[in-house]
Structure formats: C-alpha cells, structure tokens
Amino acid sequence: MKRRTFLKTSCAALGLAVLGENVFLPQPVLSAGDYQPFTTPLPVPPLLENLSTDPGTASFSLTAQRGKSRLVKEFLTPTMGYNGNYLGPTIRVRNGQKVHLNVLNKLDQQTTLHWHGLHVPAEFDGGPRQPIAPGTSWQPKFTINQQAATLWYHPHAMGLTGEHVYMGLAGLFYIEDEVADSLAIPKTYGVDDFPLIIQDRRFFQDGTLAYVQSMMDVMHGLIGNILLVNGTEWPVLEVPGGLVRLRLLNGSNSTIYRIGFGDGRRFLQIATDGGFLEQPVGLTEVLLSPGERAEILVDFSGDTKGNGPGLVVDQLPGGRHEAMRFQVGPAPSTSFALPEKLVTLDWLQEKDAVQTRTFSMETFSQSGPLAINGKHMDMNRIDEKVKLGTTEIWEISNLSTGMMQMPHSMHLHDVQFQVLDRNGQPPEPQERGRKDTVLILPGEKVRIIARFEDYTGIYMYHCHLLEHEDRGMMGQFEVVE
Ligand SMILES: [Cu+2]
Structure with missing residues (x-):
C-alpha cells in the first residue's frame, strides 16, 4: 500500500467497538455543549529542581507514585505520575553536565525508568534489565554527551510499559547546549517555549482509565477517543503574539498523530527526536508515531488578540480532534530573526x-x-x-x-x-x-x-x-x- 493511501484509509479502521462502546465514556462533542471547552489553562509541567550546588553536576529526584487526577469531566481518575498525580516534571540539563538521579518506586509493582533518546551507559538506560522493585530506589548516573534535544522519560518494565505509561508515567527531558543558546529562537520555558505532550485515552463510564485490551486493542494498540494535552482535555494556552516554540511529543501508547492547526497555517519544524534540523522546514502538518518528537515554531503575530487557532490532531486510526486552542496575548518584547541555518549535522556515510x-x-x-x-x-x-x-x-x-x-x-x-x-x-x-x-x-x-x-x-x-x-x-x- 502506498504511504499516502495508508495514511488516508487507516482513519476508518477503528478498534473501539469491540468491547462494546457503551462501557466507555463517549467522545465528547464540541457543538453539543457537553461541557465548556478551551477554558482550562494548559498546565505546563514544572521544571524539576536541580538539587546540586555544583554547576557541573545536576542532581534530581523522581518518585513514581499513584494519585488521582481530573483528566476528564468531573471525574477524579486514579492515575500514576512522577512527583505528582499524572505525568512528571520536565528535567533540563546541559550537554557535558554530570547527572545523578534518585528514582524511588512507590508503586505496588516493579517499574523502570528509561531515558528515551539519551545516549547513556547500558546499566543506566532504564530498560527491562534495570527493574526497580516496589519500595526501592535506583541511582543512575551519567554524563550528557549529545547535542540539544527534546527527549523524554518513561517506564519500560517487561510487559508493563503500556499500562504504566497509560496511567500517566512520562515526562520530558531537555538537553540544552551552546548552539541552542546562540540561536535566535524562543527559549524561555513556559513563556514562549512550551512542551505539548499529546496523548489519547479511553475511560470507563465511571471515569477510570480503561486499560483493558480486546484482541483488536492489542493488534491496533490501545486507541483512545479522548485527547489530552499535558494531561488535560481541551485546554487553552495563552501565547505571546509573536513567534512561539512548541515541543511536541506523541506520548500516546499506540496512535499515530497528524498534527496541524485549525486554520491550516504554515509553521516551521526546527528539530526532530534528537535535536535541531540543519535548517527549518516549512510545513502545515507533522506526522508523529508514538515516542517521536518535533519542535516547531509558530507565528502568532498576525492573530487578533484574544483569538487564536486550534491544534488539530488526526488520529491514525481514530478520529479528528481539536485537542487544544491557542489564545493570543500581547506581542512579546523580544522579536526573533529566524536563522536560515540552525546547525551543521554530522552525516553518517x-x-x-x-x-x-x-x-x-x-x-x-x-x-x-x-x-x-x-x-x-x-x-x-x-x-x-x-x-x-x-x-x-x-x-x-x-x-x-x-x-x-x-x-x-x-x-x-x-x-x-x-x-x-x-x-x-x-x-x-x-x-x-x-x-x-x-x-x-x-x-x-x-x-x-x-x-x-x-x-x-x-x-x-x-x-x-x-x-x-x-x-x-x-x-x-x-x-x-
Ligand atoms: Cu508495532
């Protein structure tokens, strides 16, 4: 099948019906006024506090724990998170820095913590070979040895990865370096540089996460009918009326996303999974499979204050969702002269x-x-x-x-x-x-x-x-x- 044909037709193949749709919360309908969309501010995960006083070393503490979160409607859903109820704080380090972590498992089952995209010694990779038993902790240490990038962390225990991630265990891991510092692009966390962790979830009628799988769910992967951005349904993000950097993570278990804007506006992709592209690429949509990242620059300078486009996410397979909306605020004090050249990559031959x-x-x-x-x-x-x-x-x-x-x-x-x-x-x-x-x-x-x-x-x-x-x-x- 041709790439284009598959991307078009797979939308129709939906694995949801198998368990009987009425056991799950239905996909809310915007026009039906199910509840007030785009009124909850998008939560931006906090930056994780560096506990080290030595500038050459970063020291962090993460605890995997159970909690309860308001993910959908009025429900308080049992979830898992790092240092909180759902998802985890953003870790930010610099290339060359030594990193020490203390990872405590407060769950009632084993877990692991994998640094997705990070080049680290095998014993600290956090895959299935490094289980953390309930009530114990794990102390990986490594030196950051790669360029600026938007990476992420998530559990990776044998046979449990899907469930743990679905319950909320995931967070972002940023590497910064001198090249990133020198580029005239937005880089102030939570001001003009925002992480968007996009996930879909399926809920039972009582608001609990429905991590149960029919054979279809196993084969297709678990495709949810409710979209969450940073753990929130239908959030709104106030952005400056200028150039804004969005770091997109497909944090879903198994859904491919095609992501763009409701008005079809063009944007620039500046980075892939492992860091900057050589030059920005103009696009109207990005295609991300589970685990992939893209950094994009979006220009909101032409938008009327108080308005803004929606972020539209096409699920493959699944539906089309306006996952969140942007609300454009005042123009920023900084303006950016976009570089034509971002970095020079070392091409493998x-x-x-x-x-x-x-x-x-x-x-x-x-x-x-x-x-x-x-x-x-x-x-x-x-x-x-x-x-x-x-x-x-x-x-x-x-x-x-x-x-x-x-x-x-x-x-x-x-x-x-x-x-x-x-x-x-x-x-x-x-x-x-x-x-x-x-x-x-x-x-x-x-x-x-x-x-x-x-x-x-x-x-x-x-x-x-x-x-x-x-x-x-x-x-x-x-x-x-
Ligand atoms: Cu597969």
Whole structure:
C-alpha cells in the first residue's frame, strides 16, 4: 500500500467497538455543549529542581507514585505520575553536565525508568534489565554527551510499559547546549517555549482509565477517543503574539498523530527526536508515531488578540480532534530573526557502515503475532551483537499484508540514527535529522544508519506501539569490544 493511501484509509479502521462502546465514556462533542471547552489553562509541567550546588553536576529526584487526577469531566481518575498525580516534571540539563538521579518506586509493582533518546551507559538506560522493585530506589548516573534535544522519560518494565505509561508515567527531558543558546529562537520555558505532550485515552463510564485490551486493542494498540494535552482535555494556552516554540511529543501508547492547526497555517519544524534540523522546514502538518518528537515554531503575530487557532490532531486510526486552542496575548518584547541555518549535522556515510542488518516487523509471524524477525522478546537471548565504535545500516521492513495492516514504530536505545531512505527514496526534509524512533508503515522498508560508540552493554530495540512492545515486539542488541 502506498504511504499516502495508508495514511488516508487507516482513519476508518477503528478498534473501539469491540468491547462494546457503551462501557466507555463517549467522545465528547464540541457543538453539543457537553461541557465548556478551551477554558482550562494548559498546565505546563514544572521544571524539576536541580538539587546540586555544583554547576557541573545536576542532581534530581523522581518518585513514581499513584494519585488521582481530573483528566476528564468531573471525574477524579486514579492515575500514576512522577512527583505528582499524572505525568512528571520536565528535567533540563546541559550537554557535558554530570547527572545523578534518585528514582524511588512507590508503586505496588516493579517499574523502570528509561531515558528515551539519551545516549547513556547500558546499566543506566532504564530498560527491562534495570527493574526497580516496589519500595526501592535506583541511582543512575551519567554524563550528557549529545547535542540539544527534546527527549523524554518513561517506564519500560517487561510487559508493563503500556499500562504504566497509560496511567500517566512520562515526562520530558531537555538537553540544552551552546548552539541552542546562540540561536535566535524562543527559549524561555513556559513563556514562549512550551512542551505539548499529546496523548489519547479511553475511560470507563465511571471515569477510570480503561486499560483493558480486546484482541483488536492489542493488534491496533490501545486507541483512545479522548485527547489530552499535558494531561488535560481541551485546554487553552495563552501565547505571546509573536513567534512561539512548541515541543511536541506523541506520548500516546499506540496512535499515530497528524498534527496541524485549525486554520491550516504554515509553521516551521526546527528539530526532530534528537535535536535541531540543519535548517527549518516549512510545513502545515507533522506526522508523529508514538515516542517521536518535533519542535516547531509558530507565528502568532498576525492573530487578533484574544483569538487564536486550534491544534488539530488526526488520529491514525481514530478520529479528528481539536485537542487544544491557542489564545493570543500581547506581542512579546523580544522579536526573533529566524536563522536560515540552525546547525551543521554530522552525516553518517553509507560507505562507512561495516554491515547491514535486516529487521522484519511482523504483525503476524510463524511464531505468533507481533514479532521481529520471527522472534519475541527474551531477556536471556542477545539478538544482535554490534562492535563498539562501528557504523551499521539497519534495514527495517513492515511487510504486513491482508486485513491487518499495522504500522510499526521502531525505536533504538543508545543511539541517535539517521534515515537513509524509505522504499529507496530519500527521506522528507523534516526527517533529515537525528532520530531515535521511526515510523514504518505497511509495505515500507526503511534504512537507517547509526554509529554505536562510547558504551558497551545490552540495549533494546523495539516497536514503540506499547501494546506491541509488551507482547514481545522487542529484541536486545549488545555492543561489544
Ligand atoms: Cu508495532
């Protein structure tokens, strides 16, 4: 199936009906006046306090805990969060900084904490090999060794990732550096530079999160009918009447989002998963699979004060939602001279690759559904051994056919990679940057290139549709001397 065709038709394939729709809260209808939309201010996660007095070191404390949150209507929904009820604070560090963390698990089950997109030693990666038992804590430490980027953190315990993220365990992890400092772009957190964590959720009629799965929910991934931004339904964000930077995270479990504005306005994408693009790319929508990020610059200088566009999110599969609205305030005191050039990226060369590995993302395989190369995750098996300091090409294909054409989203721990080509064609300009997660639609074959350096040890690669990951669509690669 062609990429364009899939993106159009998959909207119709909805997995919701299977458990019986009336057990769930229905999708609220804006025009029906269900309740007052766009009146709740968008919460911006607080920046996590750095407990260190040494400027070269950042020291943070995170606690995974249960709580209750007002996510939808009048309900107080049981949730999970870091240092709070739902989601977690934003961690902000600088390249070169030493980072010490204390992660306390106050849940009644094991969890882990993975730094998605961060290049860290395997023992501190926070994948399924580093479980944190209930009531215990974990102290990862590492030195930030990569450029400015919008990364995130979330749990990654074997078989529990989907549920924990669904309940609210996730937060953002920003890296800043001198290059980011020098660019004339908005960079004041919560003033002209906002994180937007976009998720969809499904609720039972009593307002509890419906993390139950029919076979369809497993295959499609759990697709919710209610959109949340930073844990809030239909929020409004007051923005300055000028250039604003939005850091978008698809924080959903399994839904692909096509994100744009209600009035179809153009914006500039300036960063991918792993940092800045070489130059801004003009777009009217971004396509993000679960786990992917994009930083965009939006110009609100032409909007009438008090008005503003909606942020429109198309779910694939699923519906079209006005997820939030912007309300334009006074013009800012700073104006920005947008650079044509953002950064110079260090392009990995195909000729430097020592080998090509092939990965087949299999919706159905000989050994059952949701496998990679016919295998399901086994902690006792190393699937790939990669030599430290070498460059490799990974060719990832999604050859699912027939009725169940599932998209998959491949995430590699340890590295930021580059997309070489998709079905033999060079990637779109907005994908020509540092990536850690890549969407692979049915019928697609994507070649990526990565350099495995600095750290030896065992890391994960997996589908970032979390219901797929939890069913074993994951493998382990070991970086060896
Ligand atoms: Cu998948």
